[in-house]
Amino acid sequence: MCSPQEFNMNTAGTRMVTRSWSRGPGVGPRGSGEEAAPLPRGKSAAEGRKSHHPVKRQRKAQRLKVAYEASGGEKGEGIKVPSWEPQDWQQQLANIRTMRSEKDAPVDQLGAEHCYDPSVPPKVRRYQVLLSLMLSSQTKDQVTAGAMQRLRARGLTVDDILKTDDSTLGTLIYPVGFWRSKVKYIKQTSAILQQKYGGDIPASVAELVALPGVGPKMAHLAMAVAWGTVSGIAVDTHVHRIANRLRWTRKVTKSPEQTRAALEDWLPRDLWHEVNGLLVGFGQQICLPVRPRCQTCLNQTLCPSAQGL
Numbered sequence: 001m002c003s004p005q006e007f008n009m010n011t012a013g014t015r016m017v018t019r020s021w022s023r024g025p026g027v028g029p030r031g032s033g034e035e036a037a038p039l040p041r042g043k044s045a046a047e048g049r050k051s052h053h054p055v056k057r058q059r060k061a062q063r064l065k066v067a068y069e070a071s072g073g074e075k076g077e078g079i080k081v082p083s084w085e086p087q088d089w090q091q092q093l094a095n096i097r098t099m100r101s102e103k104d105a106p107v108d109q110l111g112a113e114h115c116y117d118p119s120v121p122p123k124v125r126r127y128q129v130l131l132s133l134m135l136s137s138q139t140k141d142q143v144t145a146g147a148m149q150r151l152r153a154r155g156l157t158v159d160d161i162l163k164t165d166d167s168t169l170g171t172l173i174y175p176v177g178f179w180r181s182k183v184k185y186i187k188q189t190s191a192i193l194q195q196k197y198g199g200d201i202p203a204s205v206a207e208l209v210a211l212p213g214v215g216p217k218m219a220h221l222a223m224a225v226a227w228g229t230v231s232g233i234a235v236d237t238h239v240h241r242i243a244n245r246l247r248w249t250r251k252v253t254k255s256p257e258q259t260r261a262a263l264e265d266w267l268p269r270d271l272w273h274e275v276n277g278l279l280v281g282f283g284q285q286i287c288l289p290v291r292p293r294c295q296t297c298l299n300q301t302l303c304p305s306a307q308g309l
C-alpha cells in the first residue's frame, strides 16, 4: 500500500488555474525533469464557504475571478454565469464535506493518484500517476494500490515497462479489472510516451485522451495530480451516480461524460477538483451504488432520491 508521505502531492499540489497555469509541486516544466517551486497556499474552497447565505454574491465574484484567470487555459472560456443551478446544492455539498471530514474512505489513502513513488524524478512520478489511473478503472482502490506496489518494486519507468514482457506485466497487475486489455494499453501508451514525449506524459487533456486506454476522467485527474492544473471535473461512476441522485444535473444524464458537461455548466470552477474526491469517497462509504445508507446521510431531507431507494 502507499505510504503516508506519498499522499501529499495530490491535495497540496493541486491549485486552481492561475494566469500562467502554474504547475503543482512535485512537477516541473514539461520535459525539464526539474521540480517546480510549490505554489503559494490559497484559502481552500471549504474555508471560503462557511456561511451559506451571502453565497450568491460570493460565488459570482469567484466565478468572475476564475473565468478571468482561466482565459489562457485548457478551455479558454470567457466569463460565464450559469443559467441554472440545483436547489440546495450548497447545503448538500456542505453536508457531504461534513460526512467526509474524517477522510477515511479508500480513495483518501489508496486512490490511484496517491500511489506514485515520491523519490523518483518528476517525469517518472507523472508517468506513475498516469499508470495508476489506467489501472484504476473498474478496479477497487486497494487492488490498484497493490498492483502499483508490485510494479514499483521492479522499477516503474517507461523503459522498465517496455522491457517487461506482456505475460510478466499481466502477472504483476492481476487482478485489476480488464487486466489483459490494460497490459496492451499500457504497452502501447508507454511506447508513445517514449517516442513522442521523452518518457514524460503530455500536459493537455486532448493529448492524454489520445493515448490508448486513457479516458476523460483519467485525463482530468492526471492534469490535476501530475501537472497541478484543473482542466475539468473528473467524473467516475460514483460522481455520475451521486450527481444524478442529488439532481445536480439539469436533466438525467446517461454517461459520466454527460454528467461532466452538466456539472461544469454550473459548478464554480474552484470546486471542480475537490468535488471528485468528496463524491468518490461519499459513494464508497454512504451513497453506495446499491442500498445507499440514506438513514445515516445528512442529506436525507434534501435529497430527491432518498425516499425512492
Ligand code: SF4
Pocket (backbone or CB within 6 Å): 245, 246, 286, 287, 288, 292, 293, 294, 297, 298, 299, 300, 303, 304, 305, 306, 309
Ligand atoms: S439520501 Fe441517500 S441517495 Fe441521497 S445522497 Fe444521501 S445516501 Fe445518497
